[in-house]
Structures are given as structure tokens and as C-alpha cells.
Amino acid sequence: MKVLKFGGTSLGSEGSIRQVRKIVNSNGFPVTVVVSAIGDTTNELHKLALEAKEGSSHYLNTYESIRKRHEELSNNLCGKVIVELDEVFGKLLRILEGVYLLKELTSRSLDYILGVGELLSSLIIAAFFDSDNSRAKWFDSRSIIKTDASFGEANVLSDLTAKNIRAISKDFKAINVFPGFISGTIDNEFTTLGRGGSDYTASILASGLTADLLEIWTDVDGIMTADPRRVKRSRTLNTVSYEEALELSHFGAKVIYAQSIAPVFSADISVKVKNTFKPDEEGTLIASGNSNGGLIKGISSIDDISIISIRGNDSRDKRNFFPRLFKSLADNHIEIVFMTHSNAEYTVTMGFKSKDAEDALNSLKAEFSSSEDGTVIRPELLEKGYSLLALIGTQMKDQIGISGTMFNVLGKNGISIKAISQGSSERNISAIIPKDDLNKALNVLHESFFLSEMIRLNLFIIGTGNVGKAFLDQLKGQFKYLKEHHHLNVKIIGIANSRKMAFQKDGIPLSKWENHIAEGEMFSKEGFLEKMDNLNFRNAIFIDITASEDISNLYTDILRKSISVVTPNKIAATKSYDNYLELKEVSRKYRSKFLIETNVCAGLPVLSTLSDLIRSGDRVHKLEAVLSGTLNFLFNEYDGSVSFSNVIKKAKELGYTEPDPRLDISGEDVMRKLLILIRESTYKMEMDAIKINSFLPASCLTSSDLDDFYSKVEKEEAYFKSLYHASIKNKSRLKVVASYQDGVGKVALQEVDSSHPFYNLEGKDNVVLFYTDRYNDQPLVIKGAGAGAEVTASGIFADVLRIAQSDN
Numbered sequence: 041m042k043v044l045k046f047g048g049t050s051l052g053s054e055g056s057i058r059q060v061r062k063i064v065n066s067n068g069f070p071v072t073v074v075v076s077a078i079g080d081t082t083n084e085l086h087k088l089a090l091e092a093k094e095g096s097s098h099y100l101n102t103y104e105s106i107r108k109r110h111e112e113l114s115n116n117l118c119g120k121v122i123v124e125l126d127e128v129f130g131k132l133l134r135i136l137e138g139v140y141l142l143k144e145l146t147s148r149s150l151d152y153i154l155g156v157g158e159l160l161s162s163l164i165i166a167a168f169f170d171s172d173n174s175r176a177k178w179f180d181s182r183s184i185i186k187t188d189a190s191f192g193e194a195n196v197l198s199d200l201t202a203k204n205i206r207a208i209s210k211d212f213k214a215i216n217v218f219p220g221f222i223s224g225t226i227d228n229e230f231t232t233l234g235r236g237g238s239d240y241t242a243s244i245l246a247s248g249l250t251a252d253l254l255e256i257w258t259d260v261d262g263i264m265t266a267d268p269r270r271v272k273r274s275r276t277l278n279t280v281s282y283e284e285a286l287e288l289s290h291f292g293a294k295v296i297y298a299q300s301i302a303p304v305f306s307a308d309i310s311v312k313v314k315n316t317f318k319p320d321e322e323g324t325l326i327a328s329g330n331s332n333g334g335l336i337k338g339i340s341s342i343d344d345i346s347i348i349s350i351r352g353n354d355s356r357d358k359r360n361f362f363p364r365l366f367k368s369l370a371d372n373h374i375e376i377v378f379m380t381h382s383n384a385e386y387t388v389t390m391g392f393k394s395k396d397a398e399d400a401l402n403s404l405k406a407e408f409s410s411s412e413d414g415t416v417i418r419p420e421l422l423e424k425g426y427s428l429l430a431l432i433g434t435q436m437k438d439q440i441g442i443s444g445t446m447f448n449v450l451g452k453n454g455i456s457i458k459a460i461s462q463g464s465s466e467r468n469i470s471a472i473i474p475k476d477d478l479n480k481a482l483n484v485l486h487e488s489f490f491l492s493e494m495i496r497l498n499l500f501i502i503g504t505g506n507v508g509k510a511f512l513d514q515l516k517g518q519f520k521y522l523k524e525h526h527h528l529n530v531k532i533i534g535i536a537n538s539r540k541m542a543f544q545k546d547g548i549p550l551s552k553w554e555n556h557i558a559e560g561e562m563f564s565k566e567g568f569l570e571k572m573d574n575l576n577f578r579n580a581i582f583i584d585i586t587a588s589e590d591i592s593n594l595y596t597d598i599l600r601k602s603i604s605v606v607t608p609n610k611i612a613a614t615k616s617y618d619n620y621l622e623l624k625e626v627s628r629k630y631r632s633k634f635l636i637e638t639n640v641c642a643g644l645p646v647l648s649t650l651s652d653l654i655r656s657g658d659r660v661h662k663l664e665a666v667l668s669g670t671l672n673f674l675f676n677e678y679d680g681s682v683s684f685s686n687v688i689k690k691a692k693e694l695g696y697t698e699p700d701p702r703l704d705i706s707g708e709d710v711m712r713k714l715l716i717l718i719r720e721s722t723y724k725m726e727m728d729a730i731k732i733n734s735f736l737p738a739s740c741l742t743s744s745d746l747d748d749f750y751s752k753v754e755k756e757e758a759y760f761k762s763l764y765h766a767s768i769k770n771k772s773r774l775k776v777v778a779s780y781q782d783g784v785g786k787v788a789l790q791e792v793d794s795s796h797p798f799y800n801l802e803g804k805d806n807v808v809l810f811y812t813d814r815y816n817d818q819p820l821v822i823k824g825a826g827a828g829a830e831v832t833a834s835g836i837f838a839d840v841l842r843i844a845q846s847d848n
């Protein structure tokens with residue numbers, strides 16, 4: 041015979057109860073069926089009890105609505121309101137009146153009230169099943185499953201219960217319906233087996249009846265690698281051992297109640313967890329010997345944990361400390377969910393479900409403050425707002441690196457670990473983390489332990505101008521390739537321009553980002569930051585594709601949240617040296633990356649190469665570079681036939697200049713790039729220490745706007761012509777050269793002759809020469825296109841991939 045248990049989630053409506061009947065009928069008879077309360081009834085009964093206790097007459101409305109729902113259900117399923125309901129509701133109302141009048145809710149009355157849900161559902165379902173060929177029978181679990189009088193979560197009297205089950209099995213019909221969750225004392229008082237306890241009822245019956253199989257029917261496909269409500273990409277486990285199932289549920293996997301494992305385990309009865317709404321899915325088999333070689337099976341969590349730390353400051357009675365601690369908690373029926381202790385400091389940190397924390401604190405205070413033997417406990421500390429998460433597997437201690445990986449991924453995502461412990465069963469490693477970070481932690485751990493083949497990157501982008509558009513286009517073009525070849529699933533979670541911003545948790549479709557922005561909300565940098573912060577995504581990258589100082593001022597805060605920053609915006613890295621060091625320091629401390637490859641020479645791998653040199657111990661002695669694609673383009677293009685000011689306009693149209701070309705032409709942009717090169721070469725330098733010989737005539741150094749600038753340059757055409765002709769005469773070419781040596785950085789227009797490596801530099805190309813310990817006589821040369829939206833976008837892309845592929 042099989043025992044089938046249907047949870048509240050499978051009994052939420054008339055339609056689902058009809059579906060349950062189909063499942064029951066598809067089995068052989070006789071069959072035992074255990075049912076929970078309908079839908080969310082137990083929670084509503086709890087609310088009802090509290091309303092009555094608080095003296096709120098609203099309890100009568102809640103009562104009526106529960107009554108009405110059950111009567112309607114009975115009517116629809118059985119064609120009438122079955123008579124038994126009247127008696128149950130009548131008694132419930134009398135108890136509630138007592139609670140209301142006395143304003144007192146004992147645990148005894150609460151158990152009575154909560155248990156009504158299962159009583160009602162089982163009576164209706166038994167009558168419904170019976171209306172089909174009179175082959176169903178209802179059994180009162182309260183007179184069969186016997187417990188002590190620990191209301192709230194009673195302890196089962198196993199021998200007596202087993203005897204009762206054997207006795208009633210003689211009266212079985214084809215379908216035998218039992219209310220789950222409820223039980224009774226020897227004196228026939230109403231008790232319950234604890235929240236979620238219907239699974240336990242089913243397991244006790246399966247064991248007592250030596251069933252062939254216990255089936256737990258619920259609303260998910262089985263036991264999954266993580267709670268699917270929190271981790272969307274969790275997947276169903278085909279098999280788990282009893283021990284693993286116990287461990288998963290103990291640490292919060294609600295899909296099966298922890299207590300329910302023991303009875304079936306000792307009777308060696310297998311359990312199947314299946315989805316009522318997808319009965320053809322295989323589900324999960326819990327059975328012995330099902331461990332698959334010590335892999336991690338799943339991740340569980342308990343939402344609301346409070347921590348109590350206590351510290352003894354007199355060690356005279358060390359031996360008695362722990363016995364007293366455990367006894368005081370046990371006497372008050374308080375479970376310690378998590379515990380670590382330090383022998384040296386004599387400190388114990390304990391995690392409790394938050395509902396138990398105040399009681400735990402009080403019982404510890406009572407125990408230790410009345411101490412007469414000299415043991416004194418320093419002021420106890422109760423901290424709220426934590427969650428516990430646990431990695432569950434088998435023989436975890438034999439698997440090197442699990443806790444290392446766990447620390448690493450949590451750290452990388454800015455999640456601080458309050459405490460960590462490895463269970464002596466070697467089946468779990470658990471950690472206490474801030475509650476707000478739980479979803480992020482579960483997802484990031486799930487990704488690294490179960491889906492290591494696919495990593496999700498969550499991008500937040502500000503700036504959709506030329507470069508921004510090119511980047512988004514490249515992303516769209518590469519999306520599939522990244523998935524297939526780099527196992528990266530890149531999502532844009534937030535995107536903004538200077539006017540609007542849009543967010544979507546599951547990712548903004550790459551082909552529709554323009555529509556999303558158009559329909560988005562007003563942009564504000566505070567709003568963007570707040571949204572990004574609240575979403576609290578793992579593997580998050582902030583990409584600033586603006587030239588805005590305001591936005592660059594946000595980086596330190598963003599890096600502090602362990603969100604990496606990628607940007608072609610040079611402002612942040614070229615402010616004061618202290619500011620630059622702070623950015624580096626914050627990114628090191630919070631393990632977020634600050635990648636600015638595109639600050640120098642657009643997409644050319646200049647800074648990454650420099651960083652590799654420095655990390656491997658090389659030292660830069662001298663730098664020489666043409667760092668402005670714009671200026672190189674201007675002087676290459678200019679031959680006096682078209683005026684210099686028109687060549688500037690052309691460069692702007694082609695997207696080779698900064699949004700304001702004066703930044704290029706004044707040399708300021710080159711100075712910034714040189715400054716970054718010097719700083720990244722580990723030398724201290726400030727912007728105003730860089731020497732510049734401007735090639736612009738004095739009249740062009742100030743201008744009210746861009747048009748004013750163009751007309752001033754136009755007026756100086758003769759000067760530009762003379763520069764050009766002088767260089768031709770000297771068989772040279774004009775280059776704006778940036779250099780650094782012996783602590784001096786400078787930028788100047790130079791004539792270079794054909795023997796110079798810069799002579800042949802074409803179009804908008806850039807070149808950097810590094811003279812280092814290793815590249816002494818022959819410099820390391822990096823040369824190529826150094827301006828343009830496409831190449832800059834590809835440099836941003838490369839930084840994003842670098843973050844995805846880094847392991848620290």
C-alpha cells in the first residue's frame with residue numbers, strides 16, 4: 041500500500057482538489073491519503089487566534105470568511121454542506137469566544153485553533169471521495185497519533201501510535217483519509233506536530249503501515265537544488281539520501297518537514313516528492329544509499345535568524361558552562377539552529393530562529409545571572425536581521441575547497457559572513473549572513489556550485505551616446521557567442537541616458553533598450569544608485585559611458601558595494617592622487633574591479649599590458665606616446681588645402697573627438713591620459729605637474745562656445761599653415777608627443793623625422809612605447825586605432841569580460 045500526502049498548496053481550490061482525486065484514483069487500492077489544511081488556512085487561523093486574543097472583534101469576520109470558504113467548497117465538491125462542518129465550527133467559535141473574553145491565548149488553545157484547518161479539509165475531502173462509489177473513509181488522527189502535551193510541537197509516543205495504526209488498518213476501505221498535522225494526548229487533548237507537520241503524519245502512517253512508498257505531493261517538481269521561489273534556476277534532484285533530505289529540510293527547505301524523515305528512514309520506506317500539477321514529472325526519490333559520491337546536493341536557508349553571543353569572564357566553572365547553557369535552553373524548548381564557540385576567548389555565538397530569540401535570551405539571563413558559583417556572563421548581545429544559509433552534501437570535509445569557494449564568491453559579491461560552521465555530520469557548511477543579502481547569496485552560490493558552466497553578469501549602464509550605442513550593438517551581436525563560448529549570460533538590468541532610466545530584473549531585451557528608456561522614469565543619479573542598490577544583484581557591473589564628473593563622483597560608493605566599475609570616463613582617475621589611490625584601495629578592499637582600459641588609447645590593450653608588467657615585477661623607466669587619435673588625425677589630415685578648423689569639424693563628425701573637441705585640441709585630454717599612464721606605472725603625479733606646450737595660438741585658448749572656437753581657429757589659418765610648411769621643409773611630420781622620464785611628464789607638439797618610430801603613425805592611430813627593466817633598449821610598443829566609438833566600445837567589452845573571467 042502507498043501513503044499519499046497532499047499539502048495545502050495542492051488543495052488551494054476546487055479544481056486542485058479534483059486534480060488530487062485523479063491522482064488518488066490512478067493508484068491501486070487500498071490507499072492512505074493524508075491532507076493538509078486548504079491553501080493558506082493555517083496561517084489565517086493563526087491570525088484569527090491573535091485577533092481574538094487582542095480583543096479585536098474583527099476575529100468574527102475572519103471566522104466567517106473561513107467558514108464561508110469551506111462551506112462553499114463542500115457544496116461544490118459534495119453537493120451539500122456536510123453536517124460535520126457545523127460541529128467543528130461551533131466548537132471553534134466557543135474556544136475563540138473564550139480567548140476573546142480572557143484576552144489570553146494558551147498554547148493549548150492555539151493548537152486547537154490551528155488544527156481546525158486539517159479537520160475541515162479532511163472531512164470535506166473524505167466526503168468528496170466517498171461520493172464516488174462510497175469507497176472512502178475518514179479517520180481521526182487525534183485518536184491514532186498520540187503525543188505528549190508539548191503544545192505547538194508535540195512529541196509522538198511511537199509505540200502507542202504504531203499499535204493504534206495497526207489496529208485501525210483492519211477497518212480500511214479503498215481510500216482512507218487522514219487529517220495531517222493534528223494529534224492527541226492520552227487524555228484526548230488536541231495537539232499538533234509543528235508547522236509543516238502533515239508530512240510527519242504521513243511518514244508516521246507509512247511507517248506504521250509498512251507502506252511500499254510514501255508520496256509527498258506538493259507544488260514543485262520535487263526537492264530542488266535550492267528554493268525555486270528564491271533561485272529561479274534551481275533544478276530538481278532525481279535522488280537524495282535520507283540524511284541529505286533531513287539536512288536540507290533542517291536548514292529550511294520547506295518542501296519536506298524535517299521530522300518526517302526519521303520514521304520512514306528507520307522503516308526503510310522510500311519517499312517520492314512530486315508535483316500535483318505536473319504528475320508526469322519524475323519527482324525526487326528519497327531512499328537509502330542514494331548519495332552520489334560526495335557532491336553538493338543543495339543550498340537551504342532560514343530567513344530570519346537572530347544571534348546571541350555570550351562571553352564568560354571568569355573561567356572558574358568552565359566545566360559547567362556548556363551543560364548549564366544547553367539545559368537552560370532545552371528546558372524552555374528552544375532550539376539552537378547554529379553555534380560556534382571559541383575556547384580561548386570562552387565566547388559562544390548561537391543562532392536562533394528569530395521567533396525564539398527573546399525567549400532564548402531570557403532563559404540564558406535567568407540561568408547565568410542567578411549564578412552563585414562565580415561564573416559571570418558579560419552583557420549578552422542579541423542581534424537581529426540575519427539569515428542562515430547552508431550548503432548540503434555528503435562528506436564535505438573530503439572535498440577540498442568547498443568552504444574556500446563559498447567564502448570567495450560571497451566575498452566577491454560584498455556579502456559579509458558573520459559566522460561559519462561545518463556540521464560534525466560533514467553534511468553541511470553553514471554561514472550566517474545579513475538577511476538583506478540572502479537572495480543574492482543563494483543565487484551566487486547556486487551559480488558557482490551548480491551552474492558553474494553559466495555565469496550571469498548584471499550590467500547597469502549610464503550613457504547611450506555614440507560609444508554607448510556601439511557597446512550595446514556589440515553586446516547584441518555577441519550575446520549568443522558569449523553564452524555558447526564563454527558561458528556568460530549578460531543581462532542589462534538598468535540603463536539610462538541623461539533624461540530617462542529604465543530597469544528590469546530579468547534583463548532588458550537587447551533589441552528593445554531604446555523603447556525601455558523612452559518609456560522609463562526620469563533619470564537621477566541618486567535614483568539610479570538607489571535602484572541598483574536595492575536590487576542587490578550578484579556579479580553586478582556599473583558601466584559609465586558618459587564624460588560627466590557628477591557620475592564619476594559615484595564610483596567610490598559603488599565600488600564599496602562590491603559592484604565593479606568599467607568606464608572610458610577619465611575624470612575619476614585624473615583627480616587628485618589621493619582620490620586615485622582611494623579608488624584603488626576601495627576596489628581592493630571590497631573586491632570590486634575598477635577597470636579603465638578605455639581611458640587610454642580606446643580599445644588598445646595598453647593599461648592591461650602595463651598592469652601585467654607591473655604585477656610581474658617589471659618597472660617602467662620611460663614612456664613615450666602619441667595618445668590622441670584626434671590630434672594625430674588632425675595633423676595627418678591637414679595639408680593646408682582644407683582649413684584647420686574644417687579638419688577639426690570633420691574629426692568631430694567622424695566621432696574621433698571628445699564630445700567637446702576643445703578638450704582634445706587644448707591637449708588636456710592627452711595630459712589626462714599621460715597622467716593615468718604615469719599613475720598606473722606606480723608613480724605619484726598630479727595633473728598640474730604635467731608640462732604642456734600648447735600648439736594653439738594664444739587667441740584660441742579661450743572661447744565662449746564651440747562656434748566661437750571654430751571661428752578663432754579659422755582666423756589663425758595662416759599660423760597652422762606655417763607650422764605645416766616648416767615641417768615639410770624639415771622632412772618631418774607633426775606629432776603631439778606625451779612623455780615621462782625621471783619624474784617629468786610633458787606634452788608637446790614635435791616635428792619627428794623619418795627615423796623616429798612615430799613618423800609613420802597613420803590616421804587616428806595611437807602608439808605607446810614602454811621602456812622598462814625588461815624592455816630596455818627596444819621598447820615594448822603598442823600601436824593601433826586609438827579613437828572611435830567602435831574601438832572604445834570594444835575596450836569596454838574587454839573590461840567586462842575581464843571581470844567575468846577573474847577569480848578574485
Ligand code: ADP
Pocket residue numbers: 046047048049050076236257258259260262263264265266267268269288292293294295296338339
Ligand atoms: P505543501 O503545502 O505542499 O506542504 P510547502 O509550502 O510546505 O508545500 O513546501 C513547498 C515549498 O517549499 C515550495 O513551494 C518551495 O517554495 C519551498 N522550498 C524550499 N526549499 C525547497 C527546495 N530545496 N526544493 C523544493 N522546494 C523548496
Ligand code: ASP
Pocket residue numbers: 047048076077082083157220221234235236237238239
Ligand atoms: N497546515 C499546517 C501548516 O500550514 C501543516 C502542513 O501544512 O503541513 O503548517
Ligand code: MG
Pocket residue numbers: 047236239294295296297
Ligand atoms: Mg509543507
